[in-house]
Amino acid sequence: xxxxxxxxxxxxxxxxxxxxxxxxxxxxxxxxxxxxxxxxxxxxxxxxxxxxxxxxxxxxxxxxxxxxxxxxxxxxxxxxxxxxxxxxxxxxxxxxxxxxxxxxxxxxxxxxxxxxxxxxxxxxxxxxxxxxxxxxxxxxxxxxxxxxxxxxxxxxxxx
Numbered sequence: 001x002x003x004x005x006x007x008x009x010x011x012x013x014x015x016x017x018x019x020x021x022x023x024x025x026x027x028x029x030x031x032x033x034x035x036x037x038x039x040x041x042x043x044x045x046x047x048x049x050x051x052x053x054x055x056x057x058x059x060x061x062x063x064x065x066x067x068x069x070x071x072x073x074x075x076x077x078x079x080x081x082x083x084x085x086x087x088x089x090x091x092x093x094x095x096x097x098x099x100x101x102x103x104x105x106x107x108x109x110x111x112x113x114x115x116x117x118x119x120x121x122x123x124x125x126x127x128x129x130x131x132x133x134x135x136x137x138x139x140x141x142x143x144x145x146x147x148x149x150x151x152x153x154x155x156x157x158x159x
Contacts, residue, residue: 037133041125046118049092054122056085057094057115065108067100094118 019025046054052075059074060066066074072082086109089095094115100106111119134142 037129038126040129041122045122045125049094049118053085053089053092053094056082057089057111058119060095060109061111061116061119064110065100067106067108071109089115 042049042051042054049057056071056075059071063070063074068083068086069079071086072079075082077085086095086097090097093112096110096112097107098110100108134145137145
């Protein structure tokens with residue numbers, strides 16, 4: 001038996017994908033444009049950084065002082081794999097590892113100034129990229145988009 005973990009689908013009661021022409025399929029197709037604009041910033045600012053490392057760096061920035069084990073749980077990955085991923089971020093000067101204050105045997109993770117700046121630059125570039133698209137939309141379209149995304153985000157939260 002493999003020691004590798006697999007991630008379960010997010011609250012997916014059905015085994016089969018939605019039918020052709022369904023709302024879910026249409027949204028998936030329309031969502032590609034949004035996702036493309038979203039990730040364009042990452043490619044522009046941090047094309048040297050794989051998405052898995054960028055995701056880990058973002059989680060650490062959101063939860064400074066997180067342990068490798070907690071980060072692994074958050075990412076749905078094996079602690080040994082996340083430890084190697086963190087090694088690469090440390091070598092790239094984007095992440096700091098340090099002993100925990102309470103238990104010196106435990107290691108805590110924090111983004112470096114360079115890591116924080118990289119995430120800031122990606123966020124700014126995303127805003128620029130999204131603003132370019134939004135500028136071509138009417139005020140009504142922008143309002144509908146914002147309302148729709150807000151409703152979608154509200155329903156993605158775990159109950």
